[in-house]
Amino acid sequence: MSDAQHSSGSGDSALVAAFYHFAELDDIEAMREPLLQRCRDLGLLGTILLAHEGINGTVAGPERGVHRLLERLREDPRLAGLQAKFAHAAQAPFYRMKVRLKKEIVSLGVAGVDPRGMVGEYVAPEEWNALIRREDVRVIDTRNDYEVHLGSFRGAEDPGTRSFREFPEWVAANLDPERDRHVAMFCTGGIRCEKSTAYLKSLGYENVYHLDGGILNYLEQVDPGDSLWEGDCFVFDNRVTVDHQLRQGDLEVCPACRMPVTAEDRESPRFELHVSCPRCFDRLTPEKRERMLERARQIELAERRGEKHIGSR
Numbered sequence: 001m002s003d004a005q006h007s008s009g010s011g012d013s014a015l016v017a018a019f020y021h022f023a024e025l026d027d028i029e030a031m032r033e034p035l036l037q038r039c040r041d042l043g044l045l046g047t048i049l050l051a052h053e054g055i056n057g058t059v060a061g062p063e064r065g066v067h068r069l070l071e072r073l074r075e076d077p078r079l080a081g082l083q084a085k086f087a088h089a090a091q092a093p094f095y096r097m098k099v100r101l102k103k104e105i106v107s108l109g110v111a112g113v114d115p116r117g118m119v120g121e122y123v124a125p126e127e128w129n130a131l132i133r134r135e136d137v138r139v140i141d142t143r144n145d146y147e148v149h150l151g152s153f154r155g156a157e158d159p160g161t162r163s164f165r166e167f168p169e170w171v172a173a174n175l176d177p178e179r180d181r182h183v184a185m186f187c188t189g190g191i192r193c194e195k196s197t198a199y200l201k202s203l204g205y206e207n208v209y210h211l212d213g214g215i216l217n218y219l220e221q222v223d224p225g226d227s228l229w230e231g232d233c234f235v236f237d238n239r240v241t242v243d244h245q246l247r248q249g250d251l252e253v254c255p256a257c258r259m260p261v262t263a264e265d266r267e268s269p270r271f272e273l274h275v276s277c278p279r280c281f282d283r284l285t286p287e288k289r290e291r292m293l294e295r296a297r298q299i300e301l302a303e304r305r306g307e308k309h310i311g312s313r
Contacts, residue, residue, distance in 0.1 A: 014092040015063040016237070017070065018216065019084035020056040020105060020191045022115050028052060028101050036099040042069055045094035046237070049102045053114070055079065056105035056191055058237055060092035085189060085216045087246045093238035106191045109165040113199045120197025120208035123184070125221040128211050129228050132156070137182040137209075138175070142167060142192045143234070146259045146279075150241055150251070151231025153186065164192055168199065175200075182207045188233065190214035219244050234260060256280050256292055274299050 025031065028050040035048065042065035048057030055073070059066060066086075073079050123131055132139045132153060139156045141148050148158045159170040175183065183205060187193045193210035200208045211218060215233050222229075224244045232241035232249045240260055241249030251260045254277035261277050270281040274296035275289070284292070 014060045014089045015066045016058065016060040016087045016089055016093065016239075017066045017084045018058045018087075018189050018235075019070070019073075019082055020054065020189065021079050021082040022054040022105075022194065023078040024116075025050065025052055025054060025078060032099050032101060036097065038072060039069060039097045039099070042066075044069060045092040045097050047094070047098045047100065049100050049105050051102045051105045054105050055082070058094075058235075059097075060089065060094055060237070083213075085213060085220070087216075087239075087242060089239060089248060093248075095238075106195050107163075107165055108167065108195050108199060110168055110199060113195060113202060115194040115198040118198055118201045119194055120185070120201060120210050122212040123209050124212055125218040128186075128218060129222075129226065131184055131209060132228065134182070137184050138180050140183060140185045140196075142185050142187045142196045147188070147234040150234050150260060150262075151229065154228045154230055156186070164195075167196060171200065171203070175205075177204045177206070180205070182209070184209040184211075186211040186215060186218075188214050188235065189216050216242075216246070219246055254280060255295065256284055256288065272296075 031050055035050075039046075039048070039059060042061065044059045044061035044065050046057060046059035048055065048059065059069065070082070070084055074082055131137060132155065139153060141152050141156045141158055142164070144162055144164070145158065145160050152158065159167065159174070161167055161170055183200060185193050185196050185208070187196075187210075190211070190213050193214065197208045197210045215229065218227075219229065219233065219242070227244060229244060232243055232251070234241050238253075239248040240251040240253055243249060251262065253259060254261050255274055256276045257280035259277060259279050261271070265271055265277050265279075268278045270276075270278040272281075272292075275292040276284055
C-alpha cells in the first residue's frame with residue numbers, strides 16, 4: 001500500500017509517521033544537521049535517531065511535509081526500502097524537532113546483533129492469530145513493563161523488563177533453544193523484534209518469528225472483531241496510547257519519568273499532578289522534585305491566564 005493510501009481519509013490536521021530501517025550509515029554526523037533543517041523547513045516535529053546501524057524516527061506535521069521527508073530519505077540508496085506506518089492526530093504530538101546520534105537505533109546492548117544478516121521469520125498480521133494460538137509456540141512481548149500493562153496480545157508472556165537492555169538477561173533465565181522450539185515475538189512497530197529475533201538466532205534458536213510491522217500494523221490490518229489484541233497500545237509521543245482504530249487514547253504521561261498515568265495511579269496518595277507518579281515518587285532527587293514543582297506552578301499560572309503551557313498535554 002502506498003504512503004498516500006495510508007494517509008487518506010481523515011480530517012485531522014497532523015499526519016504522524018513512524019519509520020525505521022536497518023542500514024549501514026557511516027556518515028551520521030554529516031547527515032544530522034541537513035536532516036534536521038529539512039524537517040524544520042517542512043514544518044515537522046518529532047524525533048529521529050541516527051546510528052551506524054540505521055535510522056529510527058517518528059515525525060508529525062502537514063501531510064505533504066511528512067511525505068516529502070520520506071521521499072527525500074528514500075532518495076538515499078541505503079534507505080530506499082524504508083517503510084512507514086501512519087496515524088492522524090488533531091495536532092502534532094511533539095513539542096519540537098530533534099535529530100539525535102546514537103550507538104543503536106534500538107538499544108539492546110549486545111555487540112554484533114545485526115538484523116541485516118540474520119533475522120527471524122516475518123509473519124503478516126493476517127497470519128499472526130493462527131501462529132500465536134499454537135500450543136507449541138511461546139509468545140513473548142518484548143516491550144517494557146509499563147507498555148505491556150496497558151495492552152498486549154491474549155496469552156502473551158510479559159518479561160517484566162524496564163528497558164530493552166534487560167531482555168538478554170531475561171532470555172538467559174527463561175528460554176532454552178532445546179526446549180523452546182518455536183518463539184514468536186512482537187513489539188510496537190517491529191524494530192525491537194528485528195533485533196530480538198536476530199539475537200535469538202545468534203544464540204541457536206531455529207524457529208523464531210516476529211510480527212511484521214509490529215502491533216501498529218496489526219491494529220491497522222486486522223478487523224477488531226477478529227483481533228486477539230486486548231487494551232491500548234503505548235506510543236512514544238504525546239498521544240500516549242492508541243486504540244484498535246489507531247485513535248488517540250485518554251491517558252497522560254508522568255512528567256518526571258514519562259510513564260503512562262492510569263486512573264488507578266491518579267487515586268494513589270503518591271501521585272502529584274504535574275510532578276510525579278507512584279512509580280517515581282521515591283526516586284526523585286530533591287533538586288528534580290523542586291524543578292517539577294516549579295513546572296507545576298508555571299502550568300497552573302498558564303491555565304489561569306487561559307494559555308497552554310508547553311509542558312502540559
